[in-house]
Amino acid sequence: MILALETSCDETAAAVLDGDDLRASVVASQAELHARYGGVVPEVASRRHLELVVPVAREALTRAGARLQDVERVAVTQGPGLIGALLVGLSAAKALAWARRRPLVPVDHLRGHVASLHLPPDPVWPPFLCLLATGGHTLLLEVREPASFSVLGTTLDDAAGEAFDKGARLLGLGYPGGAAIDGLAREGDAEAFAFPVARVGGLDFSFSGLKTALLYTVRDLGAEEAEARKADLAASYQRAIVRALVERARAAAERTGLERLAVVGGVAANSELRASLPDAAFAPLALCTDNAAMIASAARFTDPVPYPDYLSLDAYA
Amino acid sequence: MLILAFDTATDVATSALVWDGEVLGERSSRAATGIVDVDALLRRGGFREGQLEGLVVGTGPGRFTGLRMGLVTARALAFALDVPVAGVSTLAALAAGAPGAVPVVDARRREVFTLVDGQPRCLAPDELRPAPGTTVVGDGAVRYRALLEAHGALVPPDEDERNVPRARFHAQLAAEFGCAELVRPIYLRVPDAERALA
Ligand SMILES: [Zn+2]
Numbered sequence: 001m002i003l004a005l006e007t008s009c010d011e012t013a014a015a016v017l018d019g020d021d022l023r024a025s026v027v028a029s030q031a032e033l034h035a036r037y038g039g040v041v042p043e044v045a046s047r048r049h050l051e052l053v054v055p056v057a058r059e060a061l062t063r064a065g066a067r068l069q070d071v072e073r074v075a076v077t078q079g080p081g082l083i084g085a086l087l088v089g090l091s092a093a094k095a096l097a098w099a100r101r102r103p104l105v106p107v108d109h110l111r112g113h114v115a116s117l118h119l120p121p122d123p124v125w126p127p128f129l130c131l132l133a134t135g136g137h138t139l140l141l142e143v144r145e146p147a148s149f150s151v152l153g154t155t156l157d158d159a160a161g162e163a164f165d166k167g168a169r170l171l172g173l174g175y176p177g178g179a180a181i182d183g184l185a186r187e188g189d190a191e192a193f194a195f196p197v198a199r200v201g202g203l204d205f206s207f208s209g210l211k212t213a214l215l216y217t218v219r220d221l222g223a224e225e226a227e228a229r230k231a232d233l234a235a236s237y238q239r240a241i242v243r244a245l246v247e248r249a250r251a252a253a254e255r256t257g258l259e260r261l262a263v264v265g266g267v268a269a270n271s272e273l274r275a276s277l278p279d280a281a282f283a284p285l286a287l288c289t290d291n292a293a294m295i296a297s298a299a300r301f302t303d304p305v306p307y308p309d310y311l312s313l314d315a316y317a
Numbered sequence: 318m319l320i321l322a323f324d325t326a327t328d329v330a331t332s333a334l335v336w337d338g339e340v341l342g343e344r345s346s347r348a349a350t351g352i353v354d355v356d357a358l359l360r361r362g363g364f365r366e367g368q369l370e371g372l373v374v375g376t377g378p379g380r381f382t383g384l385r386m387g388l389v390t391a392r393a394l395a396f397a398l399d400v401p402v403a404g405v406s407t408l409a410a411l412a413a414g415a416p417g418a419v420p421v422v423d424a425r426r427r428e429v430f431t432l433v434d435g436q437p438r439c440l441a442p443d444e445l446r447p448a449p450g451t452t453v454v455g456d457g458a459v460r461y462r463a464l465l466e467a468h469g470a471l472v473p474p475d476e477d478e479r480n481v482p483r484a485r486f487h488a489q490l491a492a493e494f495g496c497a498e499l500v501r502p503i504y505l506r507v508p509d510a511e512r513a514l515a
Binding site for chain 2: 037041043046047049051054055057083084087088093094095098100101312
């Protein structure tokens, strides 16, 4: 049985995984807390993680019907992420593991996202091609072993989720921007504006030109007109992001010969992306945004660090 | 009562194992390795973590990241070992280690944390006005030595142990042991983003 903690950004999460039985996954989202700042504030996030991480771990154990004594390994996100936030989770995990003399499994957050696919009800196992799109990362990955990967392409500037957030801010929508744009786009015409899909080399992505195109379009329309056509702008902007993701994923499939495509990360919740890739496997919605179930899942395929070696582990940004 | 005390709120992490007022061991290092010290203290003393009866943690003020690492360690240990926790301010522990002295912790950004009428405060260094002849201790005192000495204050040599918090004093000052979640960090400063909104 694995108890996993995840505090790399703005979700405080804990999960209990027994074999492939996800006994509990608790996520205390800070999204509302950060909405007033229009984005994640590291110091605010770290303060919140301190308040929440032990109660969330306790809640996960309670929901799993387990006690800390039953836990065989403690897993935790070691990075990448906000360093101050990561150190809260890592310190808590070290203390829990140390108090019970259990090994600690330090997990890479991105491997965690990939490992969200290895969980029921429809686990996806390698080999497959993986599109990982979050607020911090946009990656095309070749997955040959569980919870591990090689990188085929990455974003040269903004991440896809970041592009959604920045677009939402330009359109005066709330944070987080992905859900706001997705919702509004349903009422708009995706062909109303022709936003550019960046052509960069290889299998890499670029979203900064798109963001600038939206800025100029909003400026040229004027405040009143932009407000009136907000749904069209959202729909067209979303279409451009989705198109970029889909085109690259198809190109990667061709290049690697991998037939199966899986999509993970917060952007995997986007309805247009889901509709555009009918044959792809998507992580369960609850496991798209940051959670600890995926960290526990990856921990199954990661070497544990024995006592006392893990006491000196550090987080990485 | 076997007590483990630690404080990782400043650049020097300190930890002590204390049994009924008797200091069995004390260590210091960097905040990142605070738990390494804790582990070494117990093993050197021949104790098991399950024998601990109480925890004392430094509540700052100090470096935010180190402060949180200490507090979350205390809260997680309290949960795992089912023991109560007491909080002691880093400034109070410094003061206890140098009777009669004014404790000053470097808060970075040209600010210091100190006690004013027994209350923790965040001040600019030149707002410190120790009476001539007063001893001032802590990494903030060392950093602003020239300024303080110009006021006639006495600052112990840089390496003097009175300038760093020592967990034996946290253990000594700990009064009420209770629920770990009720032991709160003393931040004194709001996050920058909060200031920007205000
Ligand atoms: Zn993530």
